[in-house]
Amino acid sequence: MVTDLGTTLERDRISVSMPIAKRVREWLRTCGFLWRARHNYIHIWGNSSYEREFWRERLLFRSVFIANSPETVNHVLVSHAENYPKSAYTDRALEPLVGNGLFISKGELWRRQRRLAAPAFRPSRLKEYSTQMIDASHDMLARWESAGEGAELEVCQEMARLTADVVCRTMFSQDLDEEQARVVFEAFTQYQESLGVLDVVEILGLPSWLPRPAVRKGRKAVKHLDSVINAIVAKRRADRSAREDLLELLFEYRDPDTGEDMDNKLLRDEVAVMFLAGHETAGNALSWCWYLLSQHPNEEARLHREIDQVLNGRSPVYSDLKRLVYTRAILEETMRLYPPLHLFSRQAVADDMINGQLVPAGSMVIVSPWLLHRHRLIWDEPAVFRPERFLAADAKRGPKHCYVPFGTGPRACPGGSFGMIEATLVIASVAQRFRLRLKPNHRVEPVARLTTRPSHGLPMSLHHRDD
Numbered sequence: 001m002v003t004d005l006g007t008t009l010e011r012d013r014i015s016v017s018m019p020i021a022k023r024v025r026e027w028l029r030t031c032g033f034l035w036r037a038r039h040n041y042i043h044i045w046g047n048s049s050y051e052r053e054f055w056r057e058r059l060l061f062r063s064v065f066i067a068n069s070p071e072t073v074n075h076v077l078v079s080h081a082e083n084y085p086k087s088a089y090t091d092r093a094l095e096p097l098v099g100n101g102l103f104i105s106k107g108e109l110w111r112r113q114r115r116l117a118a119p120a121f122r123p124s125r126l127k128e129y130s131t132q133m134i135d136a137s138h139d140m141l142a143r144w145e146s147a148g149e150g151a152e153l154e155v156c157q158e159m160a161r162l163t164a165d166v167v168c169r170t171m172f173s174q175d176l177d178e179e180q181a182r183v184v185f186e187a188f189t190q191y192q193e194s195l196g197v198l199d200v201v202e203i204l205g206l207p208s209w210l211p212r213p214a215v216r217k218g219r220k221a222v223k224h225l226d227s228v229i230n231a232i233v234a235k236r237r238a239d240r241s242a243r244e245d246l247l248e249l250l251f252e253y254r255d256p257d258t259g260e261d262m263d264n265k266l267l268r269d270e271v272a273v274m275f276l277a278g279h280e281t282a283g284n285a286l287s288w289c290w291y292l293l294s295q296h297p298n299e300e301a302r303l304h305r306e307i308d309q310v311l312n313g314r315s316p317v318y319s320d321l322k323r324l325v326y327t328r329a330i331l332e333e334t335m336r337l338y339p340p341l342h343l344f345s346r347q348a349v350a351d352d353m354i355n356g357q358l359v360p361a362g363s364m365v366i367v368s369p370w371l372l373h374r375h376r377l378i379w380d381e382p383a384v385f386r387p388e389r390f391l392a393a394d395a396k397r398g399p400k401h402c403y404v405p406f407g408t409g410p411r412a413c414p415g416g417s418f419g420m421i422e423a424t425l426v427i428a429s430v431a432q433r434f435r436l437r438l439k440p441n442h443r444v445e446p447v448a449r450l451t452t453r454p455s456h457g458l459p460m461s462l463h464h465r466d467d
């Protein structure tokens with residue numbers, strides 16, 4: 001329950017009278033935290049974080065709370081969501097990329113944008129999209145066939161290209177050409193790299209005029225992305241022949257009060273959100289899936305058996321999804337171990353009480369799928385890749401709000417079903433024909449910035465299935 005305790009922001013600040021030794025300790029702790037966060041957000045979590053439910057970290061004059069149990073996640077993201085909008089940190093980290101688009105907008109603008117996009121995610125639309133998802137997979141597989149047996153692929157890049165193509169075909173009714181796909185992948189990689197450094201600065205709340213070379217790098221990446229987005233929008237504006245895609249919904253939008261259409265900047269922001277939220281996440285989940293399968297031959301063999309049995313050599317179609325249960329379980333288990341979005345950050349509007357602790361207004365509250373999905377008190381052998389736990393009959397699946405790859409509550413992902421359908425069909429299409437094997441001695445370390453990516457990519461070789 002949100003309590004009416006008045007703003008305690010001031011109370012929360014370190015008082016001038018705080019003993020010097022305590023202040024030094026706080027500085028040291030903060031420096032250690034920032035040093036770890038600078039390289040990899042996963043490293044901020046100490047061993048005990050994987051067993052705790054709700055606690056507070058102090059970071060230079062600020063309180064950061066971590067909600068890490070079903071009840072506290074429900075509190076922050078669902079039952080008291082109105083008190084926990086996306087944090088100023090999320091805004092600052094993403095604003096250059098997605099402007100005022102649906103991912104970070106708030107209040108009435110967010111409600112309007114969410115309503116506007118809803119028809120693009122209706123079940124009837126998803127069924128239609130499935131053919132475009134399969135077509136895009138076939139195009140990729142044709143390229144792989146011509147690359148030949150043993151060819152080396154950069155799998156993260158391949159999956160990002162595929163999922164960006166799927167978003168383009170389904171949401172904007174056009175294919176993404178090779179050059180555009182390359183620009184999108186590189187720009188988003190660069191933006192994420194710039195964020196690794198930006199995060200630290202933003203958490204400290206340093207003034208925005210301080211020189212930050214990473215910001216320049218981030219801006220350059222956005223400029224490249226914009227060239228692709230502008231080309232997509234311009235092409236569709238020039239050809240408005242009847243299509244029922246997201247871009248058409250945006251073109252047709254009229255402000256209920258003024259009757260005006262959507263201004264170009266907001267339209268660009270909406271396209272950017274769908275493009276980026278829609279492709280980076282799904283591409284990421286698929287990349288980790290190929291990595292995990294390459295390390296787990298028994299699970300891979302069971303996947304092949306299911307695919308061969310259900311498809312009997314033909315291409316997958318939408319109606320196969322209900323029988324591809326193990327394929328889906330592999331995807332779910334992959335996103336448990338490597339949630340594409342590893343951290344959601346919110347900011348308390350008013351003072352609140354969670355688990356008997358005061359959460360002062362202005363505090364940042366973090367929900368980390370990375371932690372929740374590996375919580376030792378929730379999951380049986382959390383570090384083990386075991387897709388069976390997601391089969392319906394298996395009771396070891398964690399409780400509600402402990403498995404949140406798509407978030408939960410009013411800001412949960414509207415593209416969750418889209419992503420599940422897409423990734424399941426892609427896994428079936430690829431695994432029907434190929435195995436992917438990690439380059440020998442390549443070290444894979446998950447690095448969490450905006451999304452959870454492998455530190456040095458995923459160079460993998462391509463092999464036709466001979467079984």
Ligand code: HEM
Pocket residue numbers: 102103104114167171273274277278279281282285340341344345404405406407408410411412413414415416418419420423
């Ligand atoms: C495997 C695929 C995907 C994953 C893991 C994923 C994950 C997420 C998560 C965790 C959030 C909520 C973040 C938060 O609460 O702070 C989110 C929001 C969002 N996602 Fe996805 N997503 C996926 C696919 C998609 C697709 C395919 C689309 C669109 C084509 C999409 C569009 C969005 C949008 C627009 C939001 C913002 C919603 C709002 O704030 O109201 N996502 N996604």
